[in-house]
Amino acid sequence: MLEEIKSIKKAPVEEYYVPGHRTCAGCGPALQYRLVAKAAGPNTIFLGPTGCMYVANTSYGCGPWAVPWIHAQITNGGAVASGIEAAYKAMIRKHKTDAEFPNIIVMAGDGGSADIGIQALSAAFYRGHNILFVAYDNESYANTGIQTSPTTPYGAWTTFSPAGPVIPEGKKLMPKDLPKIMAHGHPELKYLATASLSYPLDLMNKVRKGLNANGPAFLYIHAPCPKGWSFPADKTVEIGKLAVETGMFQLYELDGGEYKLTYKPRELKPVSEYIKYQGRFSHLQPEHIEKLQQFANQRLKEVGIEAVAAPAE
Amino acid sequence: MSVPVKEVPFAGTVPSPKTENEGMITGNWRTRRPVLDADKCTNCLICWISCPDSSVNQNADVVSFNLKYCKGCGICNEVCPVGAISLAPELDFED
């Protein structure tokens, strides 16, 4: 049983995602990885489906984990985790190991969770394996050079959704809502939450709740990407905060079948405040920004927050 | 030039590092170096918890930086609530 972390000062000093990785300066996914590892502690096995958190972390035949780590294909994080979990269950039951049952954590990007990896993810949760699946969302296929994924927001530039005279907004589709997909329709689900690297204490405690849940737990972590979203490397935490304060990302958990908001912005800012720092939205016209505002309002409404902010002028 | 077979890790498997991954030292990426004003630092540890590279160290009174790995992203400077961290051009330093 992992105990609640009461304050940043009381967070474990030990690092299990140690310094020495080729992620970009200011990398949001790297920061959330560190927080997840810190909260999980030493009795942990990480799985890395292909993506930034595989490639940038394990370059040149080494990696930054002080705990076991194994590569999974971008397709199959949920399935490989299921196999590890089933193996430990059987080996412990049949006295073939004297190891303690470990925390089994998949660290998948939005491609490895919401897109090509969704089949393995959904199947693992349907079967009820005791794993924590983290989907760190940097809202694009960033490892391959920023291509759109199902969680790339409406209006965002990527190399597969460039803005041009015929398609002025770039990305035309609205993003998938992965936590909602996971929340409804997996009867074995024990815990689900969204988190942001800009709220580290909340994030670490959600990791612990997920690991304590004794069944499939899903954590969806917003992880700003300086390179893919085109903002300065020192603004990662601020962008993450703005996403929450403008309603573009909502912090909640689903524990025992009940939705609960874990953070409610005191005063909502317009989404224009969020997008103005990000080059990926720089081509947007007012009508596109209005559409993005409507999207945020809708998502907020779904989790019980009425949008009060006025659309950007 | 191909690495000799015996030096290639068996089954693509290598031991995990314990406290740092010396296979990927990133301190030389830095163009700006974080500098602490110890008088201002309240040791609130917000910079420590916000560092993607685990390169802010906790000490008894104030934090310090692990310059072997710090990439100089500047998040620590941005999140510091009391303005105790500044960034100085890396070329200003001898080491």
Add this chain to the structure above:
Amino acid sequence: MGVKKRISGCVATANAVKLADVEVICSYPIRPYTGIMSELARMVADGELDAEFVYGEGEHGQLSVVYGASAAGARAFTGSSGVGVTYAMEVYSPISGERLPLQMAIADRTLDPPGDFGSEQTDALCCRDQGWIQGWASTPQEALDLTLLYYRIGEDPRVLLPQYACQDGYFVSHILGEVDIPDAAQVKEFLPPYKNHHVLDPRNPQIIGAQMEPSMGPGMQYQRYQAIEGSRKVIEEVHEEFGRIFGRKYAPWVEEYMTDDAEVVIFMQGGHAETCKTVVKRLRNLGEKVGLVRLRTFRPFPTQQVRDALGRFKAVGVVDNSVNFGISGAAGVLLTEARTALYGLGDKVPTVGFVAGLGGEMITHDEFYKMFAKLKEVAKAGKADKQSYWLPFEL
């Protein structure tokens, strides 16, 4: 001692998996291999086998589940047929590259050409170059034995490679044969518990499958090449020991049937060889000098042993139950492999291919008679007028 039962190839394989006392099984239905999994599911439900029975979400998921299970240190089993085998293709190379000795049974089936799903070896042969041990059983008894043999070979610390234990769909998987099911004590003597040193254990943390720079690529492939080459010696030793413990002696590479003074032979693998044996026997009764050479291990391919075995005949017919489109005139996989083995013997051993039994058709006695008749012609002329013949259209 063991018991004798009349069971199918599928049930025989399931019995071997039970005797191997696996920890993790991952299923997904596709005919005809499904019979293995439903029998294993029954065994788990009835308490005959203590294993995690995981419902895979597809064949790709199946192979991914057993990849994880094997990396965690468990003995793992899965299986498939036809397009299921090819759907899982992504995962085969990392499994052998990470040296995880799990096992996959394949009851083979054609690859939706379209609309047909009968027996054909093309599916399993598509995976032949992935660094796995691979071979075909020709009877339910051999299906059981292959499972035990392959776990032992694959888990040998000198090998550490995964295995495809193949049997022809329907013709072996669903045909009843008398099977000697060994008892657990015998199997325990033959197959020690699975132990691997690079496993996921927080008490000894390791990083498995880190990205490598290209300069390590050649060495990574060379290690896998050394592993499969090194398995040849182990395969021979393990077959020897299998014979000692179970009393059933198999030639590890090629099984010869009535070849002593034969002039022409058929070379093939799998269950259709049993049909061929009947024809060989009848032709022998008529005084014809014919024989059969059955390949038992396809990967590693026993090039030298095949050369030694086939190099002494006046003509060789290679029966292919697979397609290999686009190789001029030589339409099956086994023919190209056999020709490679015989390279340099030139005209001394004229070799001709017979593509037969595709898509689930039987290879009939009549067809084997025609093949032997053609081989007699080839032996007499010292050469073939075609590289291969498709049955029944071209012969």
